[in-house]
Amino acid sequence: MTESDIAVKVGSRETETAILEAARNLLAEGGLNALSMRAVASQVGLSATAIYHWFEGKEDLVDRVVQHGFQRSEAYMWKAIEDLPAGSMERVAALGEAYIRFALENREYFKIIFAIQTPTPRHIDDVPGKGGYRVLRQCVIEAMDAGNIRRTDPDMVVLFLWSVVHGLVTIFMACDPKEMLAETGCCDDMDEQELTIGLFARFRDLVRVGLEPGEGTEGGRDA
Amino acid sequence: MTESDIAVKVGSRETETAILEAARNLLAEGGLNALSMRAVASQVGLSATAIYHWFEGKEDLVDRVVQHGFQRSEAYMWKAIEDLPAGSMERVAALGEAYIRFALENREYFKIIFAIQTPTPRHIDDVPGKGGYRVLRQCVIEAMDAGNIRRTDPDMVVLFLWSVVHGLVTIFMACDPKEMLAETGCCDDMDEQELTIGLFARFRDLVRVGLEPGEGTEGGRDA
DNA sequence: AACGTTAATGTAACGATGTTAACTTAACGC
């Protein structure tokens, strides 16, 4: 058994990942339309129908691409908070920022998951929530224990926070932020990500006050 | 000139709207994939290529369908608040509910606008914001004048509120709400819309406190 | 009344897409 034989055998396993990688690149560059079976196949050096030996069809292929993409979200989130003190609101805020950055860097995945044709409303087990939800939930609970968030159903708070950042980010994926905030004038000389995160920073005051425990809410901390 | 001649002539103008209506129905029933030129044409009783005399292509057709769909959103929103006192927080809350209902009743439009392939990031002038934004903005300003919302940049508050409801609704379009809140146990025997609006109602406390002007925030109003 | 123009539609066809069927190879286990 020569080395090339081994290479062939191992290579067969790698074919699957090569297909996935090619599909991922095409998706990132040209969106879903650019991800065609034939384009993927030609990038891998196969015929289009060979893909069907590794994936059930295009839907399955796209599913796996997106799934793999979102599996990185949990690590991405952990990394965003590792240097911040547990139980602090800074952690919660950092997670929001991380979600926004992740979404803007992987917007094709988001478009697919959060909108596109799900003819069968399939098993969505790894929407970025699955990874991110756990992280955020833990941070919220720790912040409750530390007395920085008033005690309520943590899932409700998590879903609320998730809604805020997810809504902001998807709105800006559809509408041009600069066009939308033209009169507000807070937008020039920033790229999209800076702008979105900047807006999120201004949301944080509204959110924080809403989550604060008992009394001591001196209003107007914003202007 | 006989009556049938007139019918033909008037009918030609109506052809355009008949195409739009057929496209709208196909979209609502089977999503974007079901909206094919040939399917639309056969429902109207034309050949597929005849559509190109009224629309530049499929993208244009879909654009017009979605545009028409969202044009109703402004009226939908106005209707939701007409019986509520101006300047009240009830109006703001009612707008949130209306947005959720509208989104769930027109989710195909939302999927297209907020996600799908915009190879050219085209002039999004009538995202539901364009209509809904104005209404919400006015209500927020009135609520500020009435002293129910602390004075800040109203556009920031509007965008914040919009993000909350839009995020909630798009998250639930992607993930099955019941699956997601399985442990929370607040979900049985409700349909999706009831559940989403119910969650929104629980968000309202968090939002309201965050928007309240000065002092007087007695916390823990929720449990 | 005849003519050119334009609006509104139809037919045929092209290229690209996702997918299936059937065939080929090569490697492995017994």
Added chain:
DNA sequence: GCGTTAAGTTAACATCGTTACATTAACGTT
């Protein structure tokens, strides 16, 4: 050595959006 299976090919089909070209009818002008 032989069947089985994995991995891949070619050919083909139906469908899609779209274009080129022909047709038909109505209208305005002379």
